[in-house]
Structure formats: structure tokens, C-alpha cells
Amino acid sequence: xxxxxxxxxxxxxxxxxxxxxxxxxxxxxxxxxxxxxxxxxxxxxxxxxxxxxxxxxxxxxxxxxxxxxxxxxxxxxxxxxxxxxxxxxxxxxxxxxxxxxxxxxxxxxxxxxxxxxxxxxxxxxxxxxxxxxxxxxxxxxxxxxxxxxxxxxxx
Numbered sequence: 001x002x003x004x005x006x007x008x009x010x011x012x013x014x015x016x017x018x019x020x021x022x023x024x025x026x027x028x029x030x031x032x033x034x035x036x037x038x039x040x041x042x043x044x045x046x047x048x049x050x051x052x053x054x055x056x057x058x059x060x061x062x063x064x065x066x067x068x069x070x071x072x073x074x075x076x077x078x079x080x081x082x083x084x085x086x087x088x089x090x091x092x093x094x095x096x097x098x099x100x101x102x103x104x105x106x107x108x109x110x111x112x113x114x115x116x117x118x119x120x121x122x123x124x125x126x127x128x129x130x131x132x133x134x135x136x137x138x139x140x141x142x143x144x145x146x147x148x149x150x151x152x153x154x155x
Contacts, residue, residue, distance in 0.1 A: 012037050019078075020045040030054045033070035040076040044103065048082040053095035069097050080133070081106040085116070090125050101131040 014037050023029070023046040032038065033054050054070040075098050084090075085108035093102055109116045110133070123129070123137050130137055 010035055010037075014038065015040040015042070017042040018046070019043065022046065023048060026051050030070070034068070036068065037073060038071065039073050039098075040078075041071075041074060042076075042078045043082070044078050044080040046082050048079065049084060050086060051079065051084065051089040051092055053092045071096050071099075073098050075099060076101040078103040079107065080104065083107065084109050087117075087125065090117075090122060093129070094125075094127055100129060102126060102129050103133050105133040 013035055016032065016035070016038060019042050023043065026048055029041070029043070029048075032041065074096055077093070077096070077099055080103040082104075084104060087109070090104070090109060093099060104110045104122070107116070108114050110119075110122060112118050117125075119132070123132060126132060126137075
């Protein structure tokens, strides 16, 4: 049940699938930020244009006076097939404390043919993400990357 601007109850809810629900505003998702057990939020096939990590949220009465980060346990955020087109939205994903798996495919920001960024740029901007668009992100040192590039360019 909603209390004020936040969702309360659902204390053990771990996965919430809101795919293909015509959600336009990320502000509506901020209301879910205090679902303390939420680990996966599926928002594919909506109309979300911007994502921002919630800041300066008032504490919810059910949480007592303990400061709890928004989306504290969220590990998986699926945002594929939305309308995200800005780097601040991508960068804000770094602020989610436990986020490791992100899907932003089929968004303008992730489509180089539509002026979006190639995968390696997205990987570089998402420092903590281990899985991007369903594929594992492999950590490569700068030296190894330079070696790979020089061998590719000068066989």
C-alpha cells in the first residue's frame, strides 16, 4: 500500500516485472526505491527517457530513523527497448549501490546507428557492471588493451 510518496509493504519482494506497461517517467520508479529486498527490476519495453538515482529522499516511516540507500539491494535493472538517449542516465547507474546487471539495448544511447555509443563506451562508463545487455563484461587492463589494439592494427 502506498504511504505518502513511497511503496510500503512487500518487504520480501525480490523481483518486480513492469515490462511493457507504458511507463514514461522514471520518477514513478523512485517510489519503489525503498523496497528493501528488491533485487531485480524489469522495465523493458516502456517509454522511459531518463534515469536518475534518487537523492535526498525523506526517510520512510516503516524504515525507522535508519538511513537506507535507495535501491539498496537492486542488482539487476532491465531497461531495454525504452527511449533513453543521454549519458547522464547511463552515468547515474553507477550510483546504484549493488547494481551488477544492466540492459540498455534497443535504446537510442546504445545504438551507434542512431548516434548512440558503442558497447565499449558504455562499458567504460559503467564501472561496476558485470553484465551489460546480457553479455559478461570482461575486465581488461589498459596494457592488455593496448597490446590487443597494436596487434590488430599492426599484425
